[in-house]
Amino acid sequence: MGKSILAFASIAAIGTALTAASAQAQAASGEAPSGDDIIVTANRQGSQSIQRAALAISAISPTALADKGQGGLADIANVAPSINVQQTQPGVNRVDMRGITTGTISVTNVQDRPLVAIYLDDVPLALQSGNPELKVFDLERIEVIRGPQGTLYGAGSMAGTIRYITAKPDTNGFSGSAEGILSTTKRGNLNYGLRGIVNAPISDTLAVRIGGYQGRNAGFIDNTGLGKKNANSDESTQARVAARWTPSPAFTLDASFTFAKLDVNGTNAGYAGRSRYSYITAVPEVFDDNLKIYNVTGAYDFGFATLSASTSYVDRKTHNTSDYGDTAALFGIPSFVSLGIVDNRVKDFSEEVRLVSAKSDRFNWTVGAYYQKTKRHYYQDTPTTDFDSTFGAIIGDPTFNSQTDYQAFQPNDVFSGLQNINEHQFALFGEATLTLGKFDLTGGLRYFDFKQDFDLFYSGVAGSLAPGQPLTQAGTEKANGFNPRAVIAYRPQENLMLYAEAARGFRYGGVNQPVPASFCGAALAAAGLTSAPLTFGPDNLWSYTVGEKGQFFDRRVTFNVAAFYVDWKKVQTNRNLDCGYYFTQNAGKVRSMGLELESRFKLSDALTIGVNASYTDAQANGAIPNAGAVDGDRVPYFPKYTVAANAAYVVPLEDGSLTFSGDFQMRGNSYTEFNETDPLRRKIPAYQTVNASVTYDKGPWEFSLFGTNLNNSRMISLVTRSRPTAIADRYYYGRPRTFGARAKVRF
Template sequence: MISHRRSTRILSQSLRLALLLASSGLAATVAAAAAVPAPAETPGNPELADIVVTATRSGAESLQKVAIPISVVNVDQITKSNQGNLVDLAKFSPSLAITEGAPGFNKFNMRGLSTGGYRTSDTSDRSLVAVYLDDTPISVQGQTPDLKVYDLERVEILRGPQGTLFGAGSMAGTIRFVTAKPDLNKFFGSVEADGAGTEHGNGSYNARGMVNLPVVAGQLAIRGNFYIGKDGGFIDNIGAYNRKDANSNRTTQARVAARWTPTDKLTVDGSFTYEQSRAHGLNTAFSGLPAYTTSTNSPEGTSDKFRLYQLGADYDLGFADFIATAAYTDRDIGFNASVEPQIGYFFQDYGSKLPIGTGTYPVFTAPTTYNQAITNALPAEKYTINNKIKDFMIEGRLASKNDGPVKWTAGVFYETQKRHLIQDIPTPGFDTLSYENYFYGPFATPTGRYDSKLVDGAFSSNDIFSGLQDVDEHQVAVYADGTWHVTPKLDLTAGLRYFNFEEKYFLFEGGVYGVINHVPLTQNATLKSNGVNPRANISYKPNDDLLIYAEAAKGFRYGGANQPVPVGTTGVAGQCAANLASYGYTAAPLTFGPDKLWNYTIGEKAKLADGRVTLNASAYYIDWQDVQTRLLLNCSYFFTANKGKITSKGLELESMVKVSPEFTLSLGGSINDSRANGDIPTVGAFNGDHTPYFPKLVFNFGAFYDVPVGNGELHLQGNYQFQSNQNTTFNRFSTTIVNGVLTKNGASSTFATIPESSNVSLSVAYDIGNFEFGIFGNNLTNGVKITNIARATYYQIYQAGSSVTYARPRTIGGRVKVKF
């Protein structure tokens, strides 16, 4: 394994080498980021093709002339290498980390801004990285839809706060999927099929197609595409729910778009995007079992049904373009986990010497070591979350023409979102097999026996937890952003966004895990916030091939409501009260407020060696304050509070070189140092502790070769990416508060280190006329294996080690594409 110190030296030496090679015309390509040639690249061209972006929302511009750090992912290249999943984006951008537990269940972290993992039941967990499909925000913290990277013009990854133009939730950065628009004059399309085999798993396949159809030449066209695929499973389940390759996933996606240009001044776009996925298992297993092996007693998996309706218009007013967009999102998200070890203590004999296994409590004698037979005997805990989201947004903006001394954009944004989450944990047999009757009966029921519904207000009998959360949010924002071309070489940019936000929140919790003295918990909360977020940028162009810039920008995200924490004198409520008191609370706060940061960036973008080399670098310093941190209490409840500061600083490099008309190389990376600035008691962080879930070092190398062979063109590409290890918490200690001071209290039962990873991928494609054939291999050395770790705590006697999330092992396959 490569040590962090050695890895840092490797990157430092590599960056110096890149600078040296660049000056001689032999440099290397895009950093741990957009390490792919430009989409418009053509074999035989001695120069790198220009990359166009629309990240400033004021029209198309050259990537090299936009004075902010942006990576652009080449869709054609990742399609050829069969790396079109959402999580694959982290392979092509510096300062970006994506943690995925199952398809559609992921968390984006950028530039080290992280305080921990995510919880599927926390509706108030706010995104730090906004994900957009064209002009529509689609991200939900931990649950961004896994839209396959297909039929897009490009993917733009903007690093640093983008609050002025993209609003809350983009305080760390923004990812934009820019779709390919209908062509008004040409009929064309393609059909493609892929097949692959995965080590330790079964086969995968997908089919996709696209067609562009002009209806009225020059005025009206329709473009449609589809994707149907199965990702073969590679996790074996040896529990009572015995399945081989249990985590297969099926996905169906489609998009239809129309473009209408009734006049030269007006363009109208409309589209419908559909995605439905169903994972029949999670990508998690247990460290105490053979690799890629789990144990559950009931099915697991995820589901996602995503429907997005978009309508937009662009009208040329002469002095400016008026752009209006509206979108409606209708989404249903499902999550199922089988976590029987966590309830094992309900069914074990506590020395009462009752008969075992008679159909009533107890089910078994308490084990002294892990016993698979006993784990298999646990009643199936069917942990279920269903999340319904309905979102409507509308935006209107004016973007001036770029023909005067000032270029400006101004707009108004409105969004309303309703979210209905139901959380339920039906556990067949719980009412009679658990210790409830033995220790706490008789109950005030017709039979005197325990009943989850009658005693603890659960949705049904044999139901240990039932809960619902209703969230109703509204936000309105007004923004303006302008650039003054002071001289042909000097630009000054300033932006401002005013926001006003309101949230209404209702919660109900029943079942044995959601009551205090058999009374269900409820919560009503209202939150309002408003503020102003500015940015300022200065850029200087000594010549046409060099841009130097500096920026200061404020980022923000909204606050929210907390789930209740029971407070009492006995049982769980008594334990919660003691936990709260140790942190200086008599009760959990009803709400938490916005957090904010200032990001300072300096950077340069250069073209060298007569256009054969690009070399882009940026350095940043971030001051994050009033951080939204989640306090996990020992009684299993949690709440969010604005506590502490975090400082993040780092360096990012992106470079590209055309060594010859046929050969392009890539080299780059990012270094991040993100730490607690002072103690943060809510997450047990001491001053100087590194933030969790973010690699300090990312390094990327790529090679691309295009050459005519016979009547066609041969394309070869290879990529290597290294990520240093990551911790799951700020440090390895358990902490407590002593006389108001955060104090170490032994070893942490939850701390883990996610190992470093090395990802190698290769692909070959041969394009001949209307046909394209290819082979590909991903994670060829199995250098990416474990991507997340969750330690077992009080229930470890019933679980075979820690819960570990596995990446897809070595996968090799082939593809064929027909164009018409």
């Protein structure tokens, strides 16, 4: 692999690119601007230039995404290297980094923990198969940190972290903006988005900031089973209210409330071998998300250090409805109209306290404590038309009445279930950097203590042990330990840094859902078991990164490259049974290695170009029986390469400026299973897209024309294999060619 990486780096270096120049060019190319530098806060030791942060991190401009009518998780993945998003519809998604993945979206697995953490400021939000779609409406930047961040960000950041950094209220003056976007999608109708932001000083020490978004994306998928065109439209309403109080130069208090509501009317699915953008279901497949985020953060500067405390509460409710028409196949009888209903309620309280040293040329440090309490109530139901009458005839029992005999929630429910999870975690962490001449030595450690209590109720014929005997189970999983990180950085000159990092990432274990022996006895016996294991433990990895960050030719050229090697052990993998149930085990190893490139080049005062790219070689490290993998099999669902090239040309005008920008994005193929001989393995094709915009900026006014997916590429993020009653495999598509206009006024 060494030769291929060197060749890749050499080719990329020759033509690469990006800017360290004007804010217009930086924003148009996707880079988050801050004057002539990019400022990040990822290391939690205060603000610093991204070029001096000894870790693999990208900073993405919200303006660059909004200019092209973009802003979702999938759009971020197309800009930053080594990141991939699987998505069936907005809000139902999975984020992976650096090839650290073995599976796909699973909305019914409450124990499927995220490998990539997602934060809104200091508030953790990630769910493995349901990360929220926070529209870009009032952000300073988006930080994408690649590699484990377990020391500072905890268990959910085993593969990396995404941080949405919001704009804060400002007492210096009244300001705001209003923005409207209108576009049309091929095969669909009109899309629109409205954004408004107001910053208002109340006094010399108090300011508030209010932002809102309302938008609708037209559908582009036809559901021929329901006779509905453009069935997968979605609507989003979001609002944020923030206040900042600074009664003295030493003390700052921030309080905020964020609300996000998403209503999705169908999936982005189409059938393989048929019309690209159509599929058939007997019922609408919808997803609704209602998210509320409360946060209060205070900071006091003692001179030698700043003490901050962040208190957060997240209340999130999601509702998912799917077509479970293949339920009949489990009983060998004709098709039913069957509905899969999943309601998920998460209440999460978290508290983090940090003490950060004052900036020093010699020694900087951070210490802190973290506490999180999460309650999750998970409801499942499968109402199936006329199932009871058919089932009674099958079992030959004329006295059979209803699935309520199996304590289902209502008649004709093949399956009903409730799961409750209570989790507590506590952590102490610290990180320090010692500067010795041209060397920075960083060491960090996190102690964690975790406990999960779990109880479950399954009923209906597919969940009960027998009539009148629902399946119940309770269990507890605990874990504690230490998580280290070490970094050495060397600066031979002012604008050049070399660094090496070793970091451990981890993910908590959990309690397995039970497998009813009455329904799955034969499947368990085939696996050599009489029952499923009650719990599964944490998995962990060690990640090793070497990198270079440099700016050359009077900072007109920026070239950053990182090479990584990841050793993932005790991987949490699902054992799928023929009866439709599964359980999780710690079984197998994965190793991933690759190269990441980010570069920018200011060719002239007007022209900036750039290339971000990654190459990832992730494989099974030995056999993984649960996944059907043998040594050397490529991990599923992750492309080997990604490339994102961009260009921005700024033309100064007497009364403003005109910016032409464009980008080309390319992703390699991937597969749905490890083993290439697996008959269930499906290919997720490679694709390329082209986006462009032209923006006229005149004082407070800004006007843009944009086009996304101009080549109308068939962007497929996920393939699911055919179910017993389905026509063919399902492809899940990105949005086709879209043209639009945008107008914004600042005041």
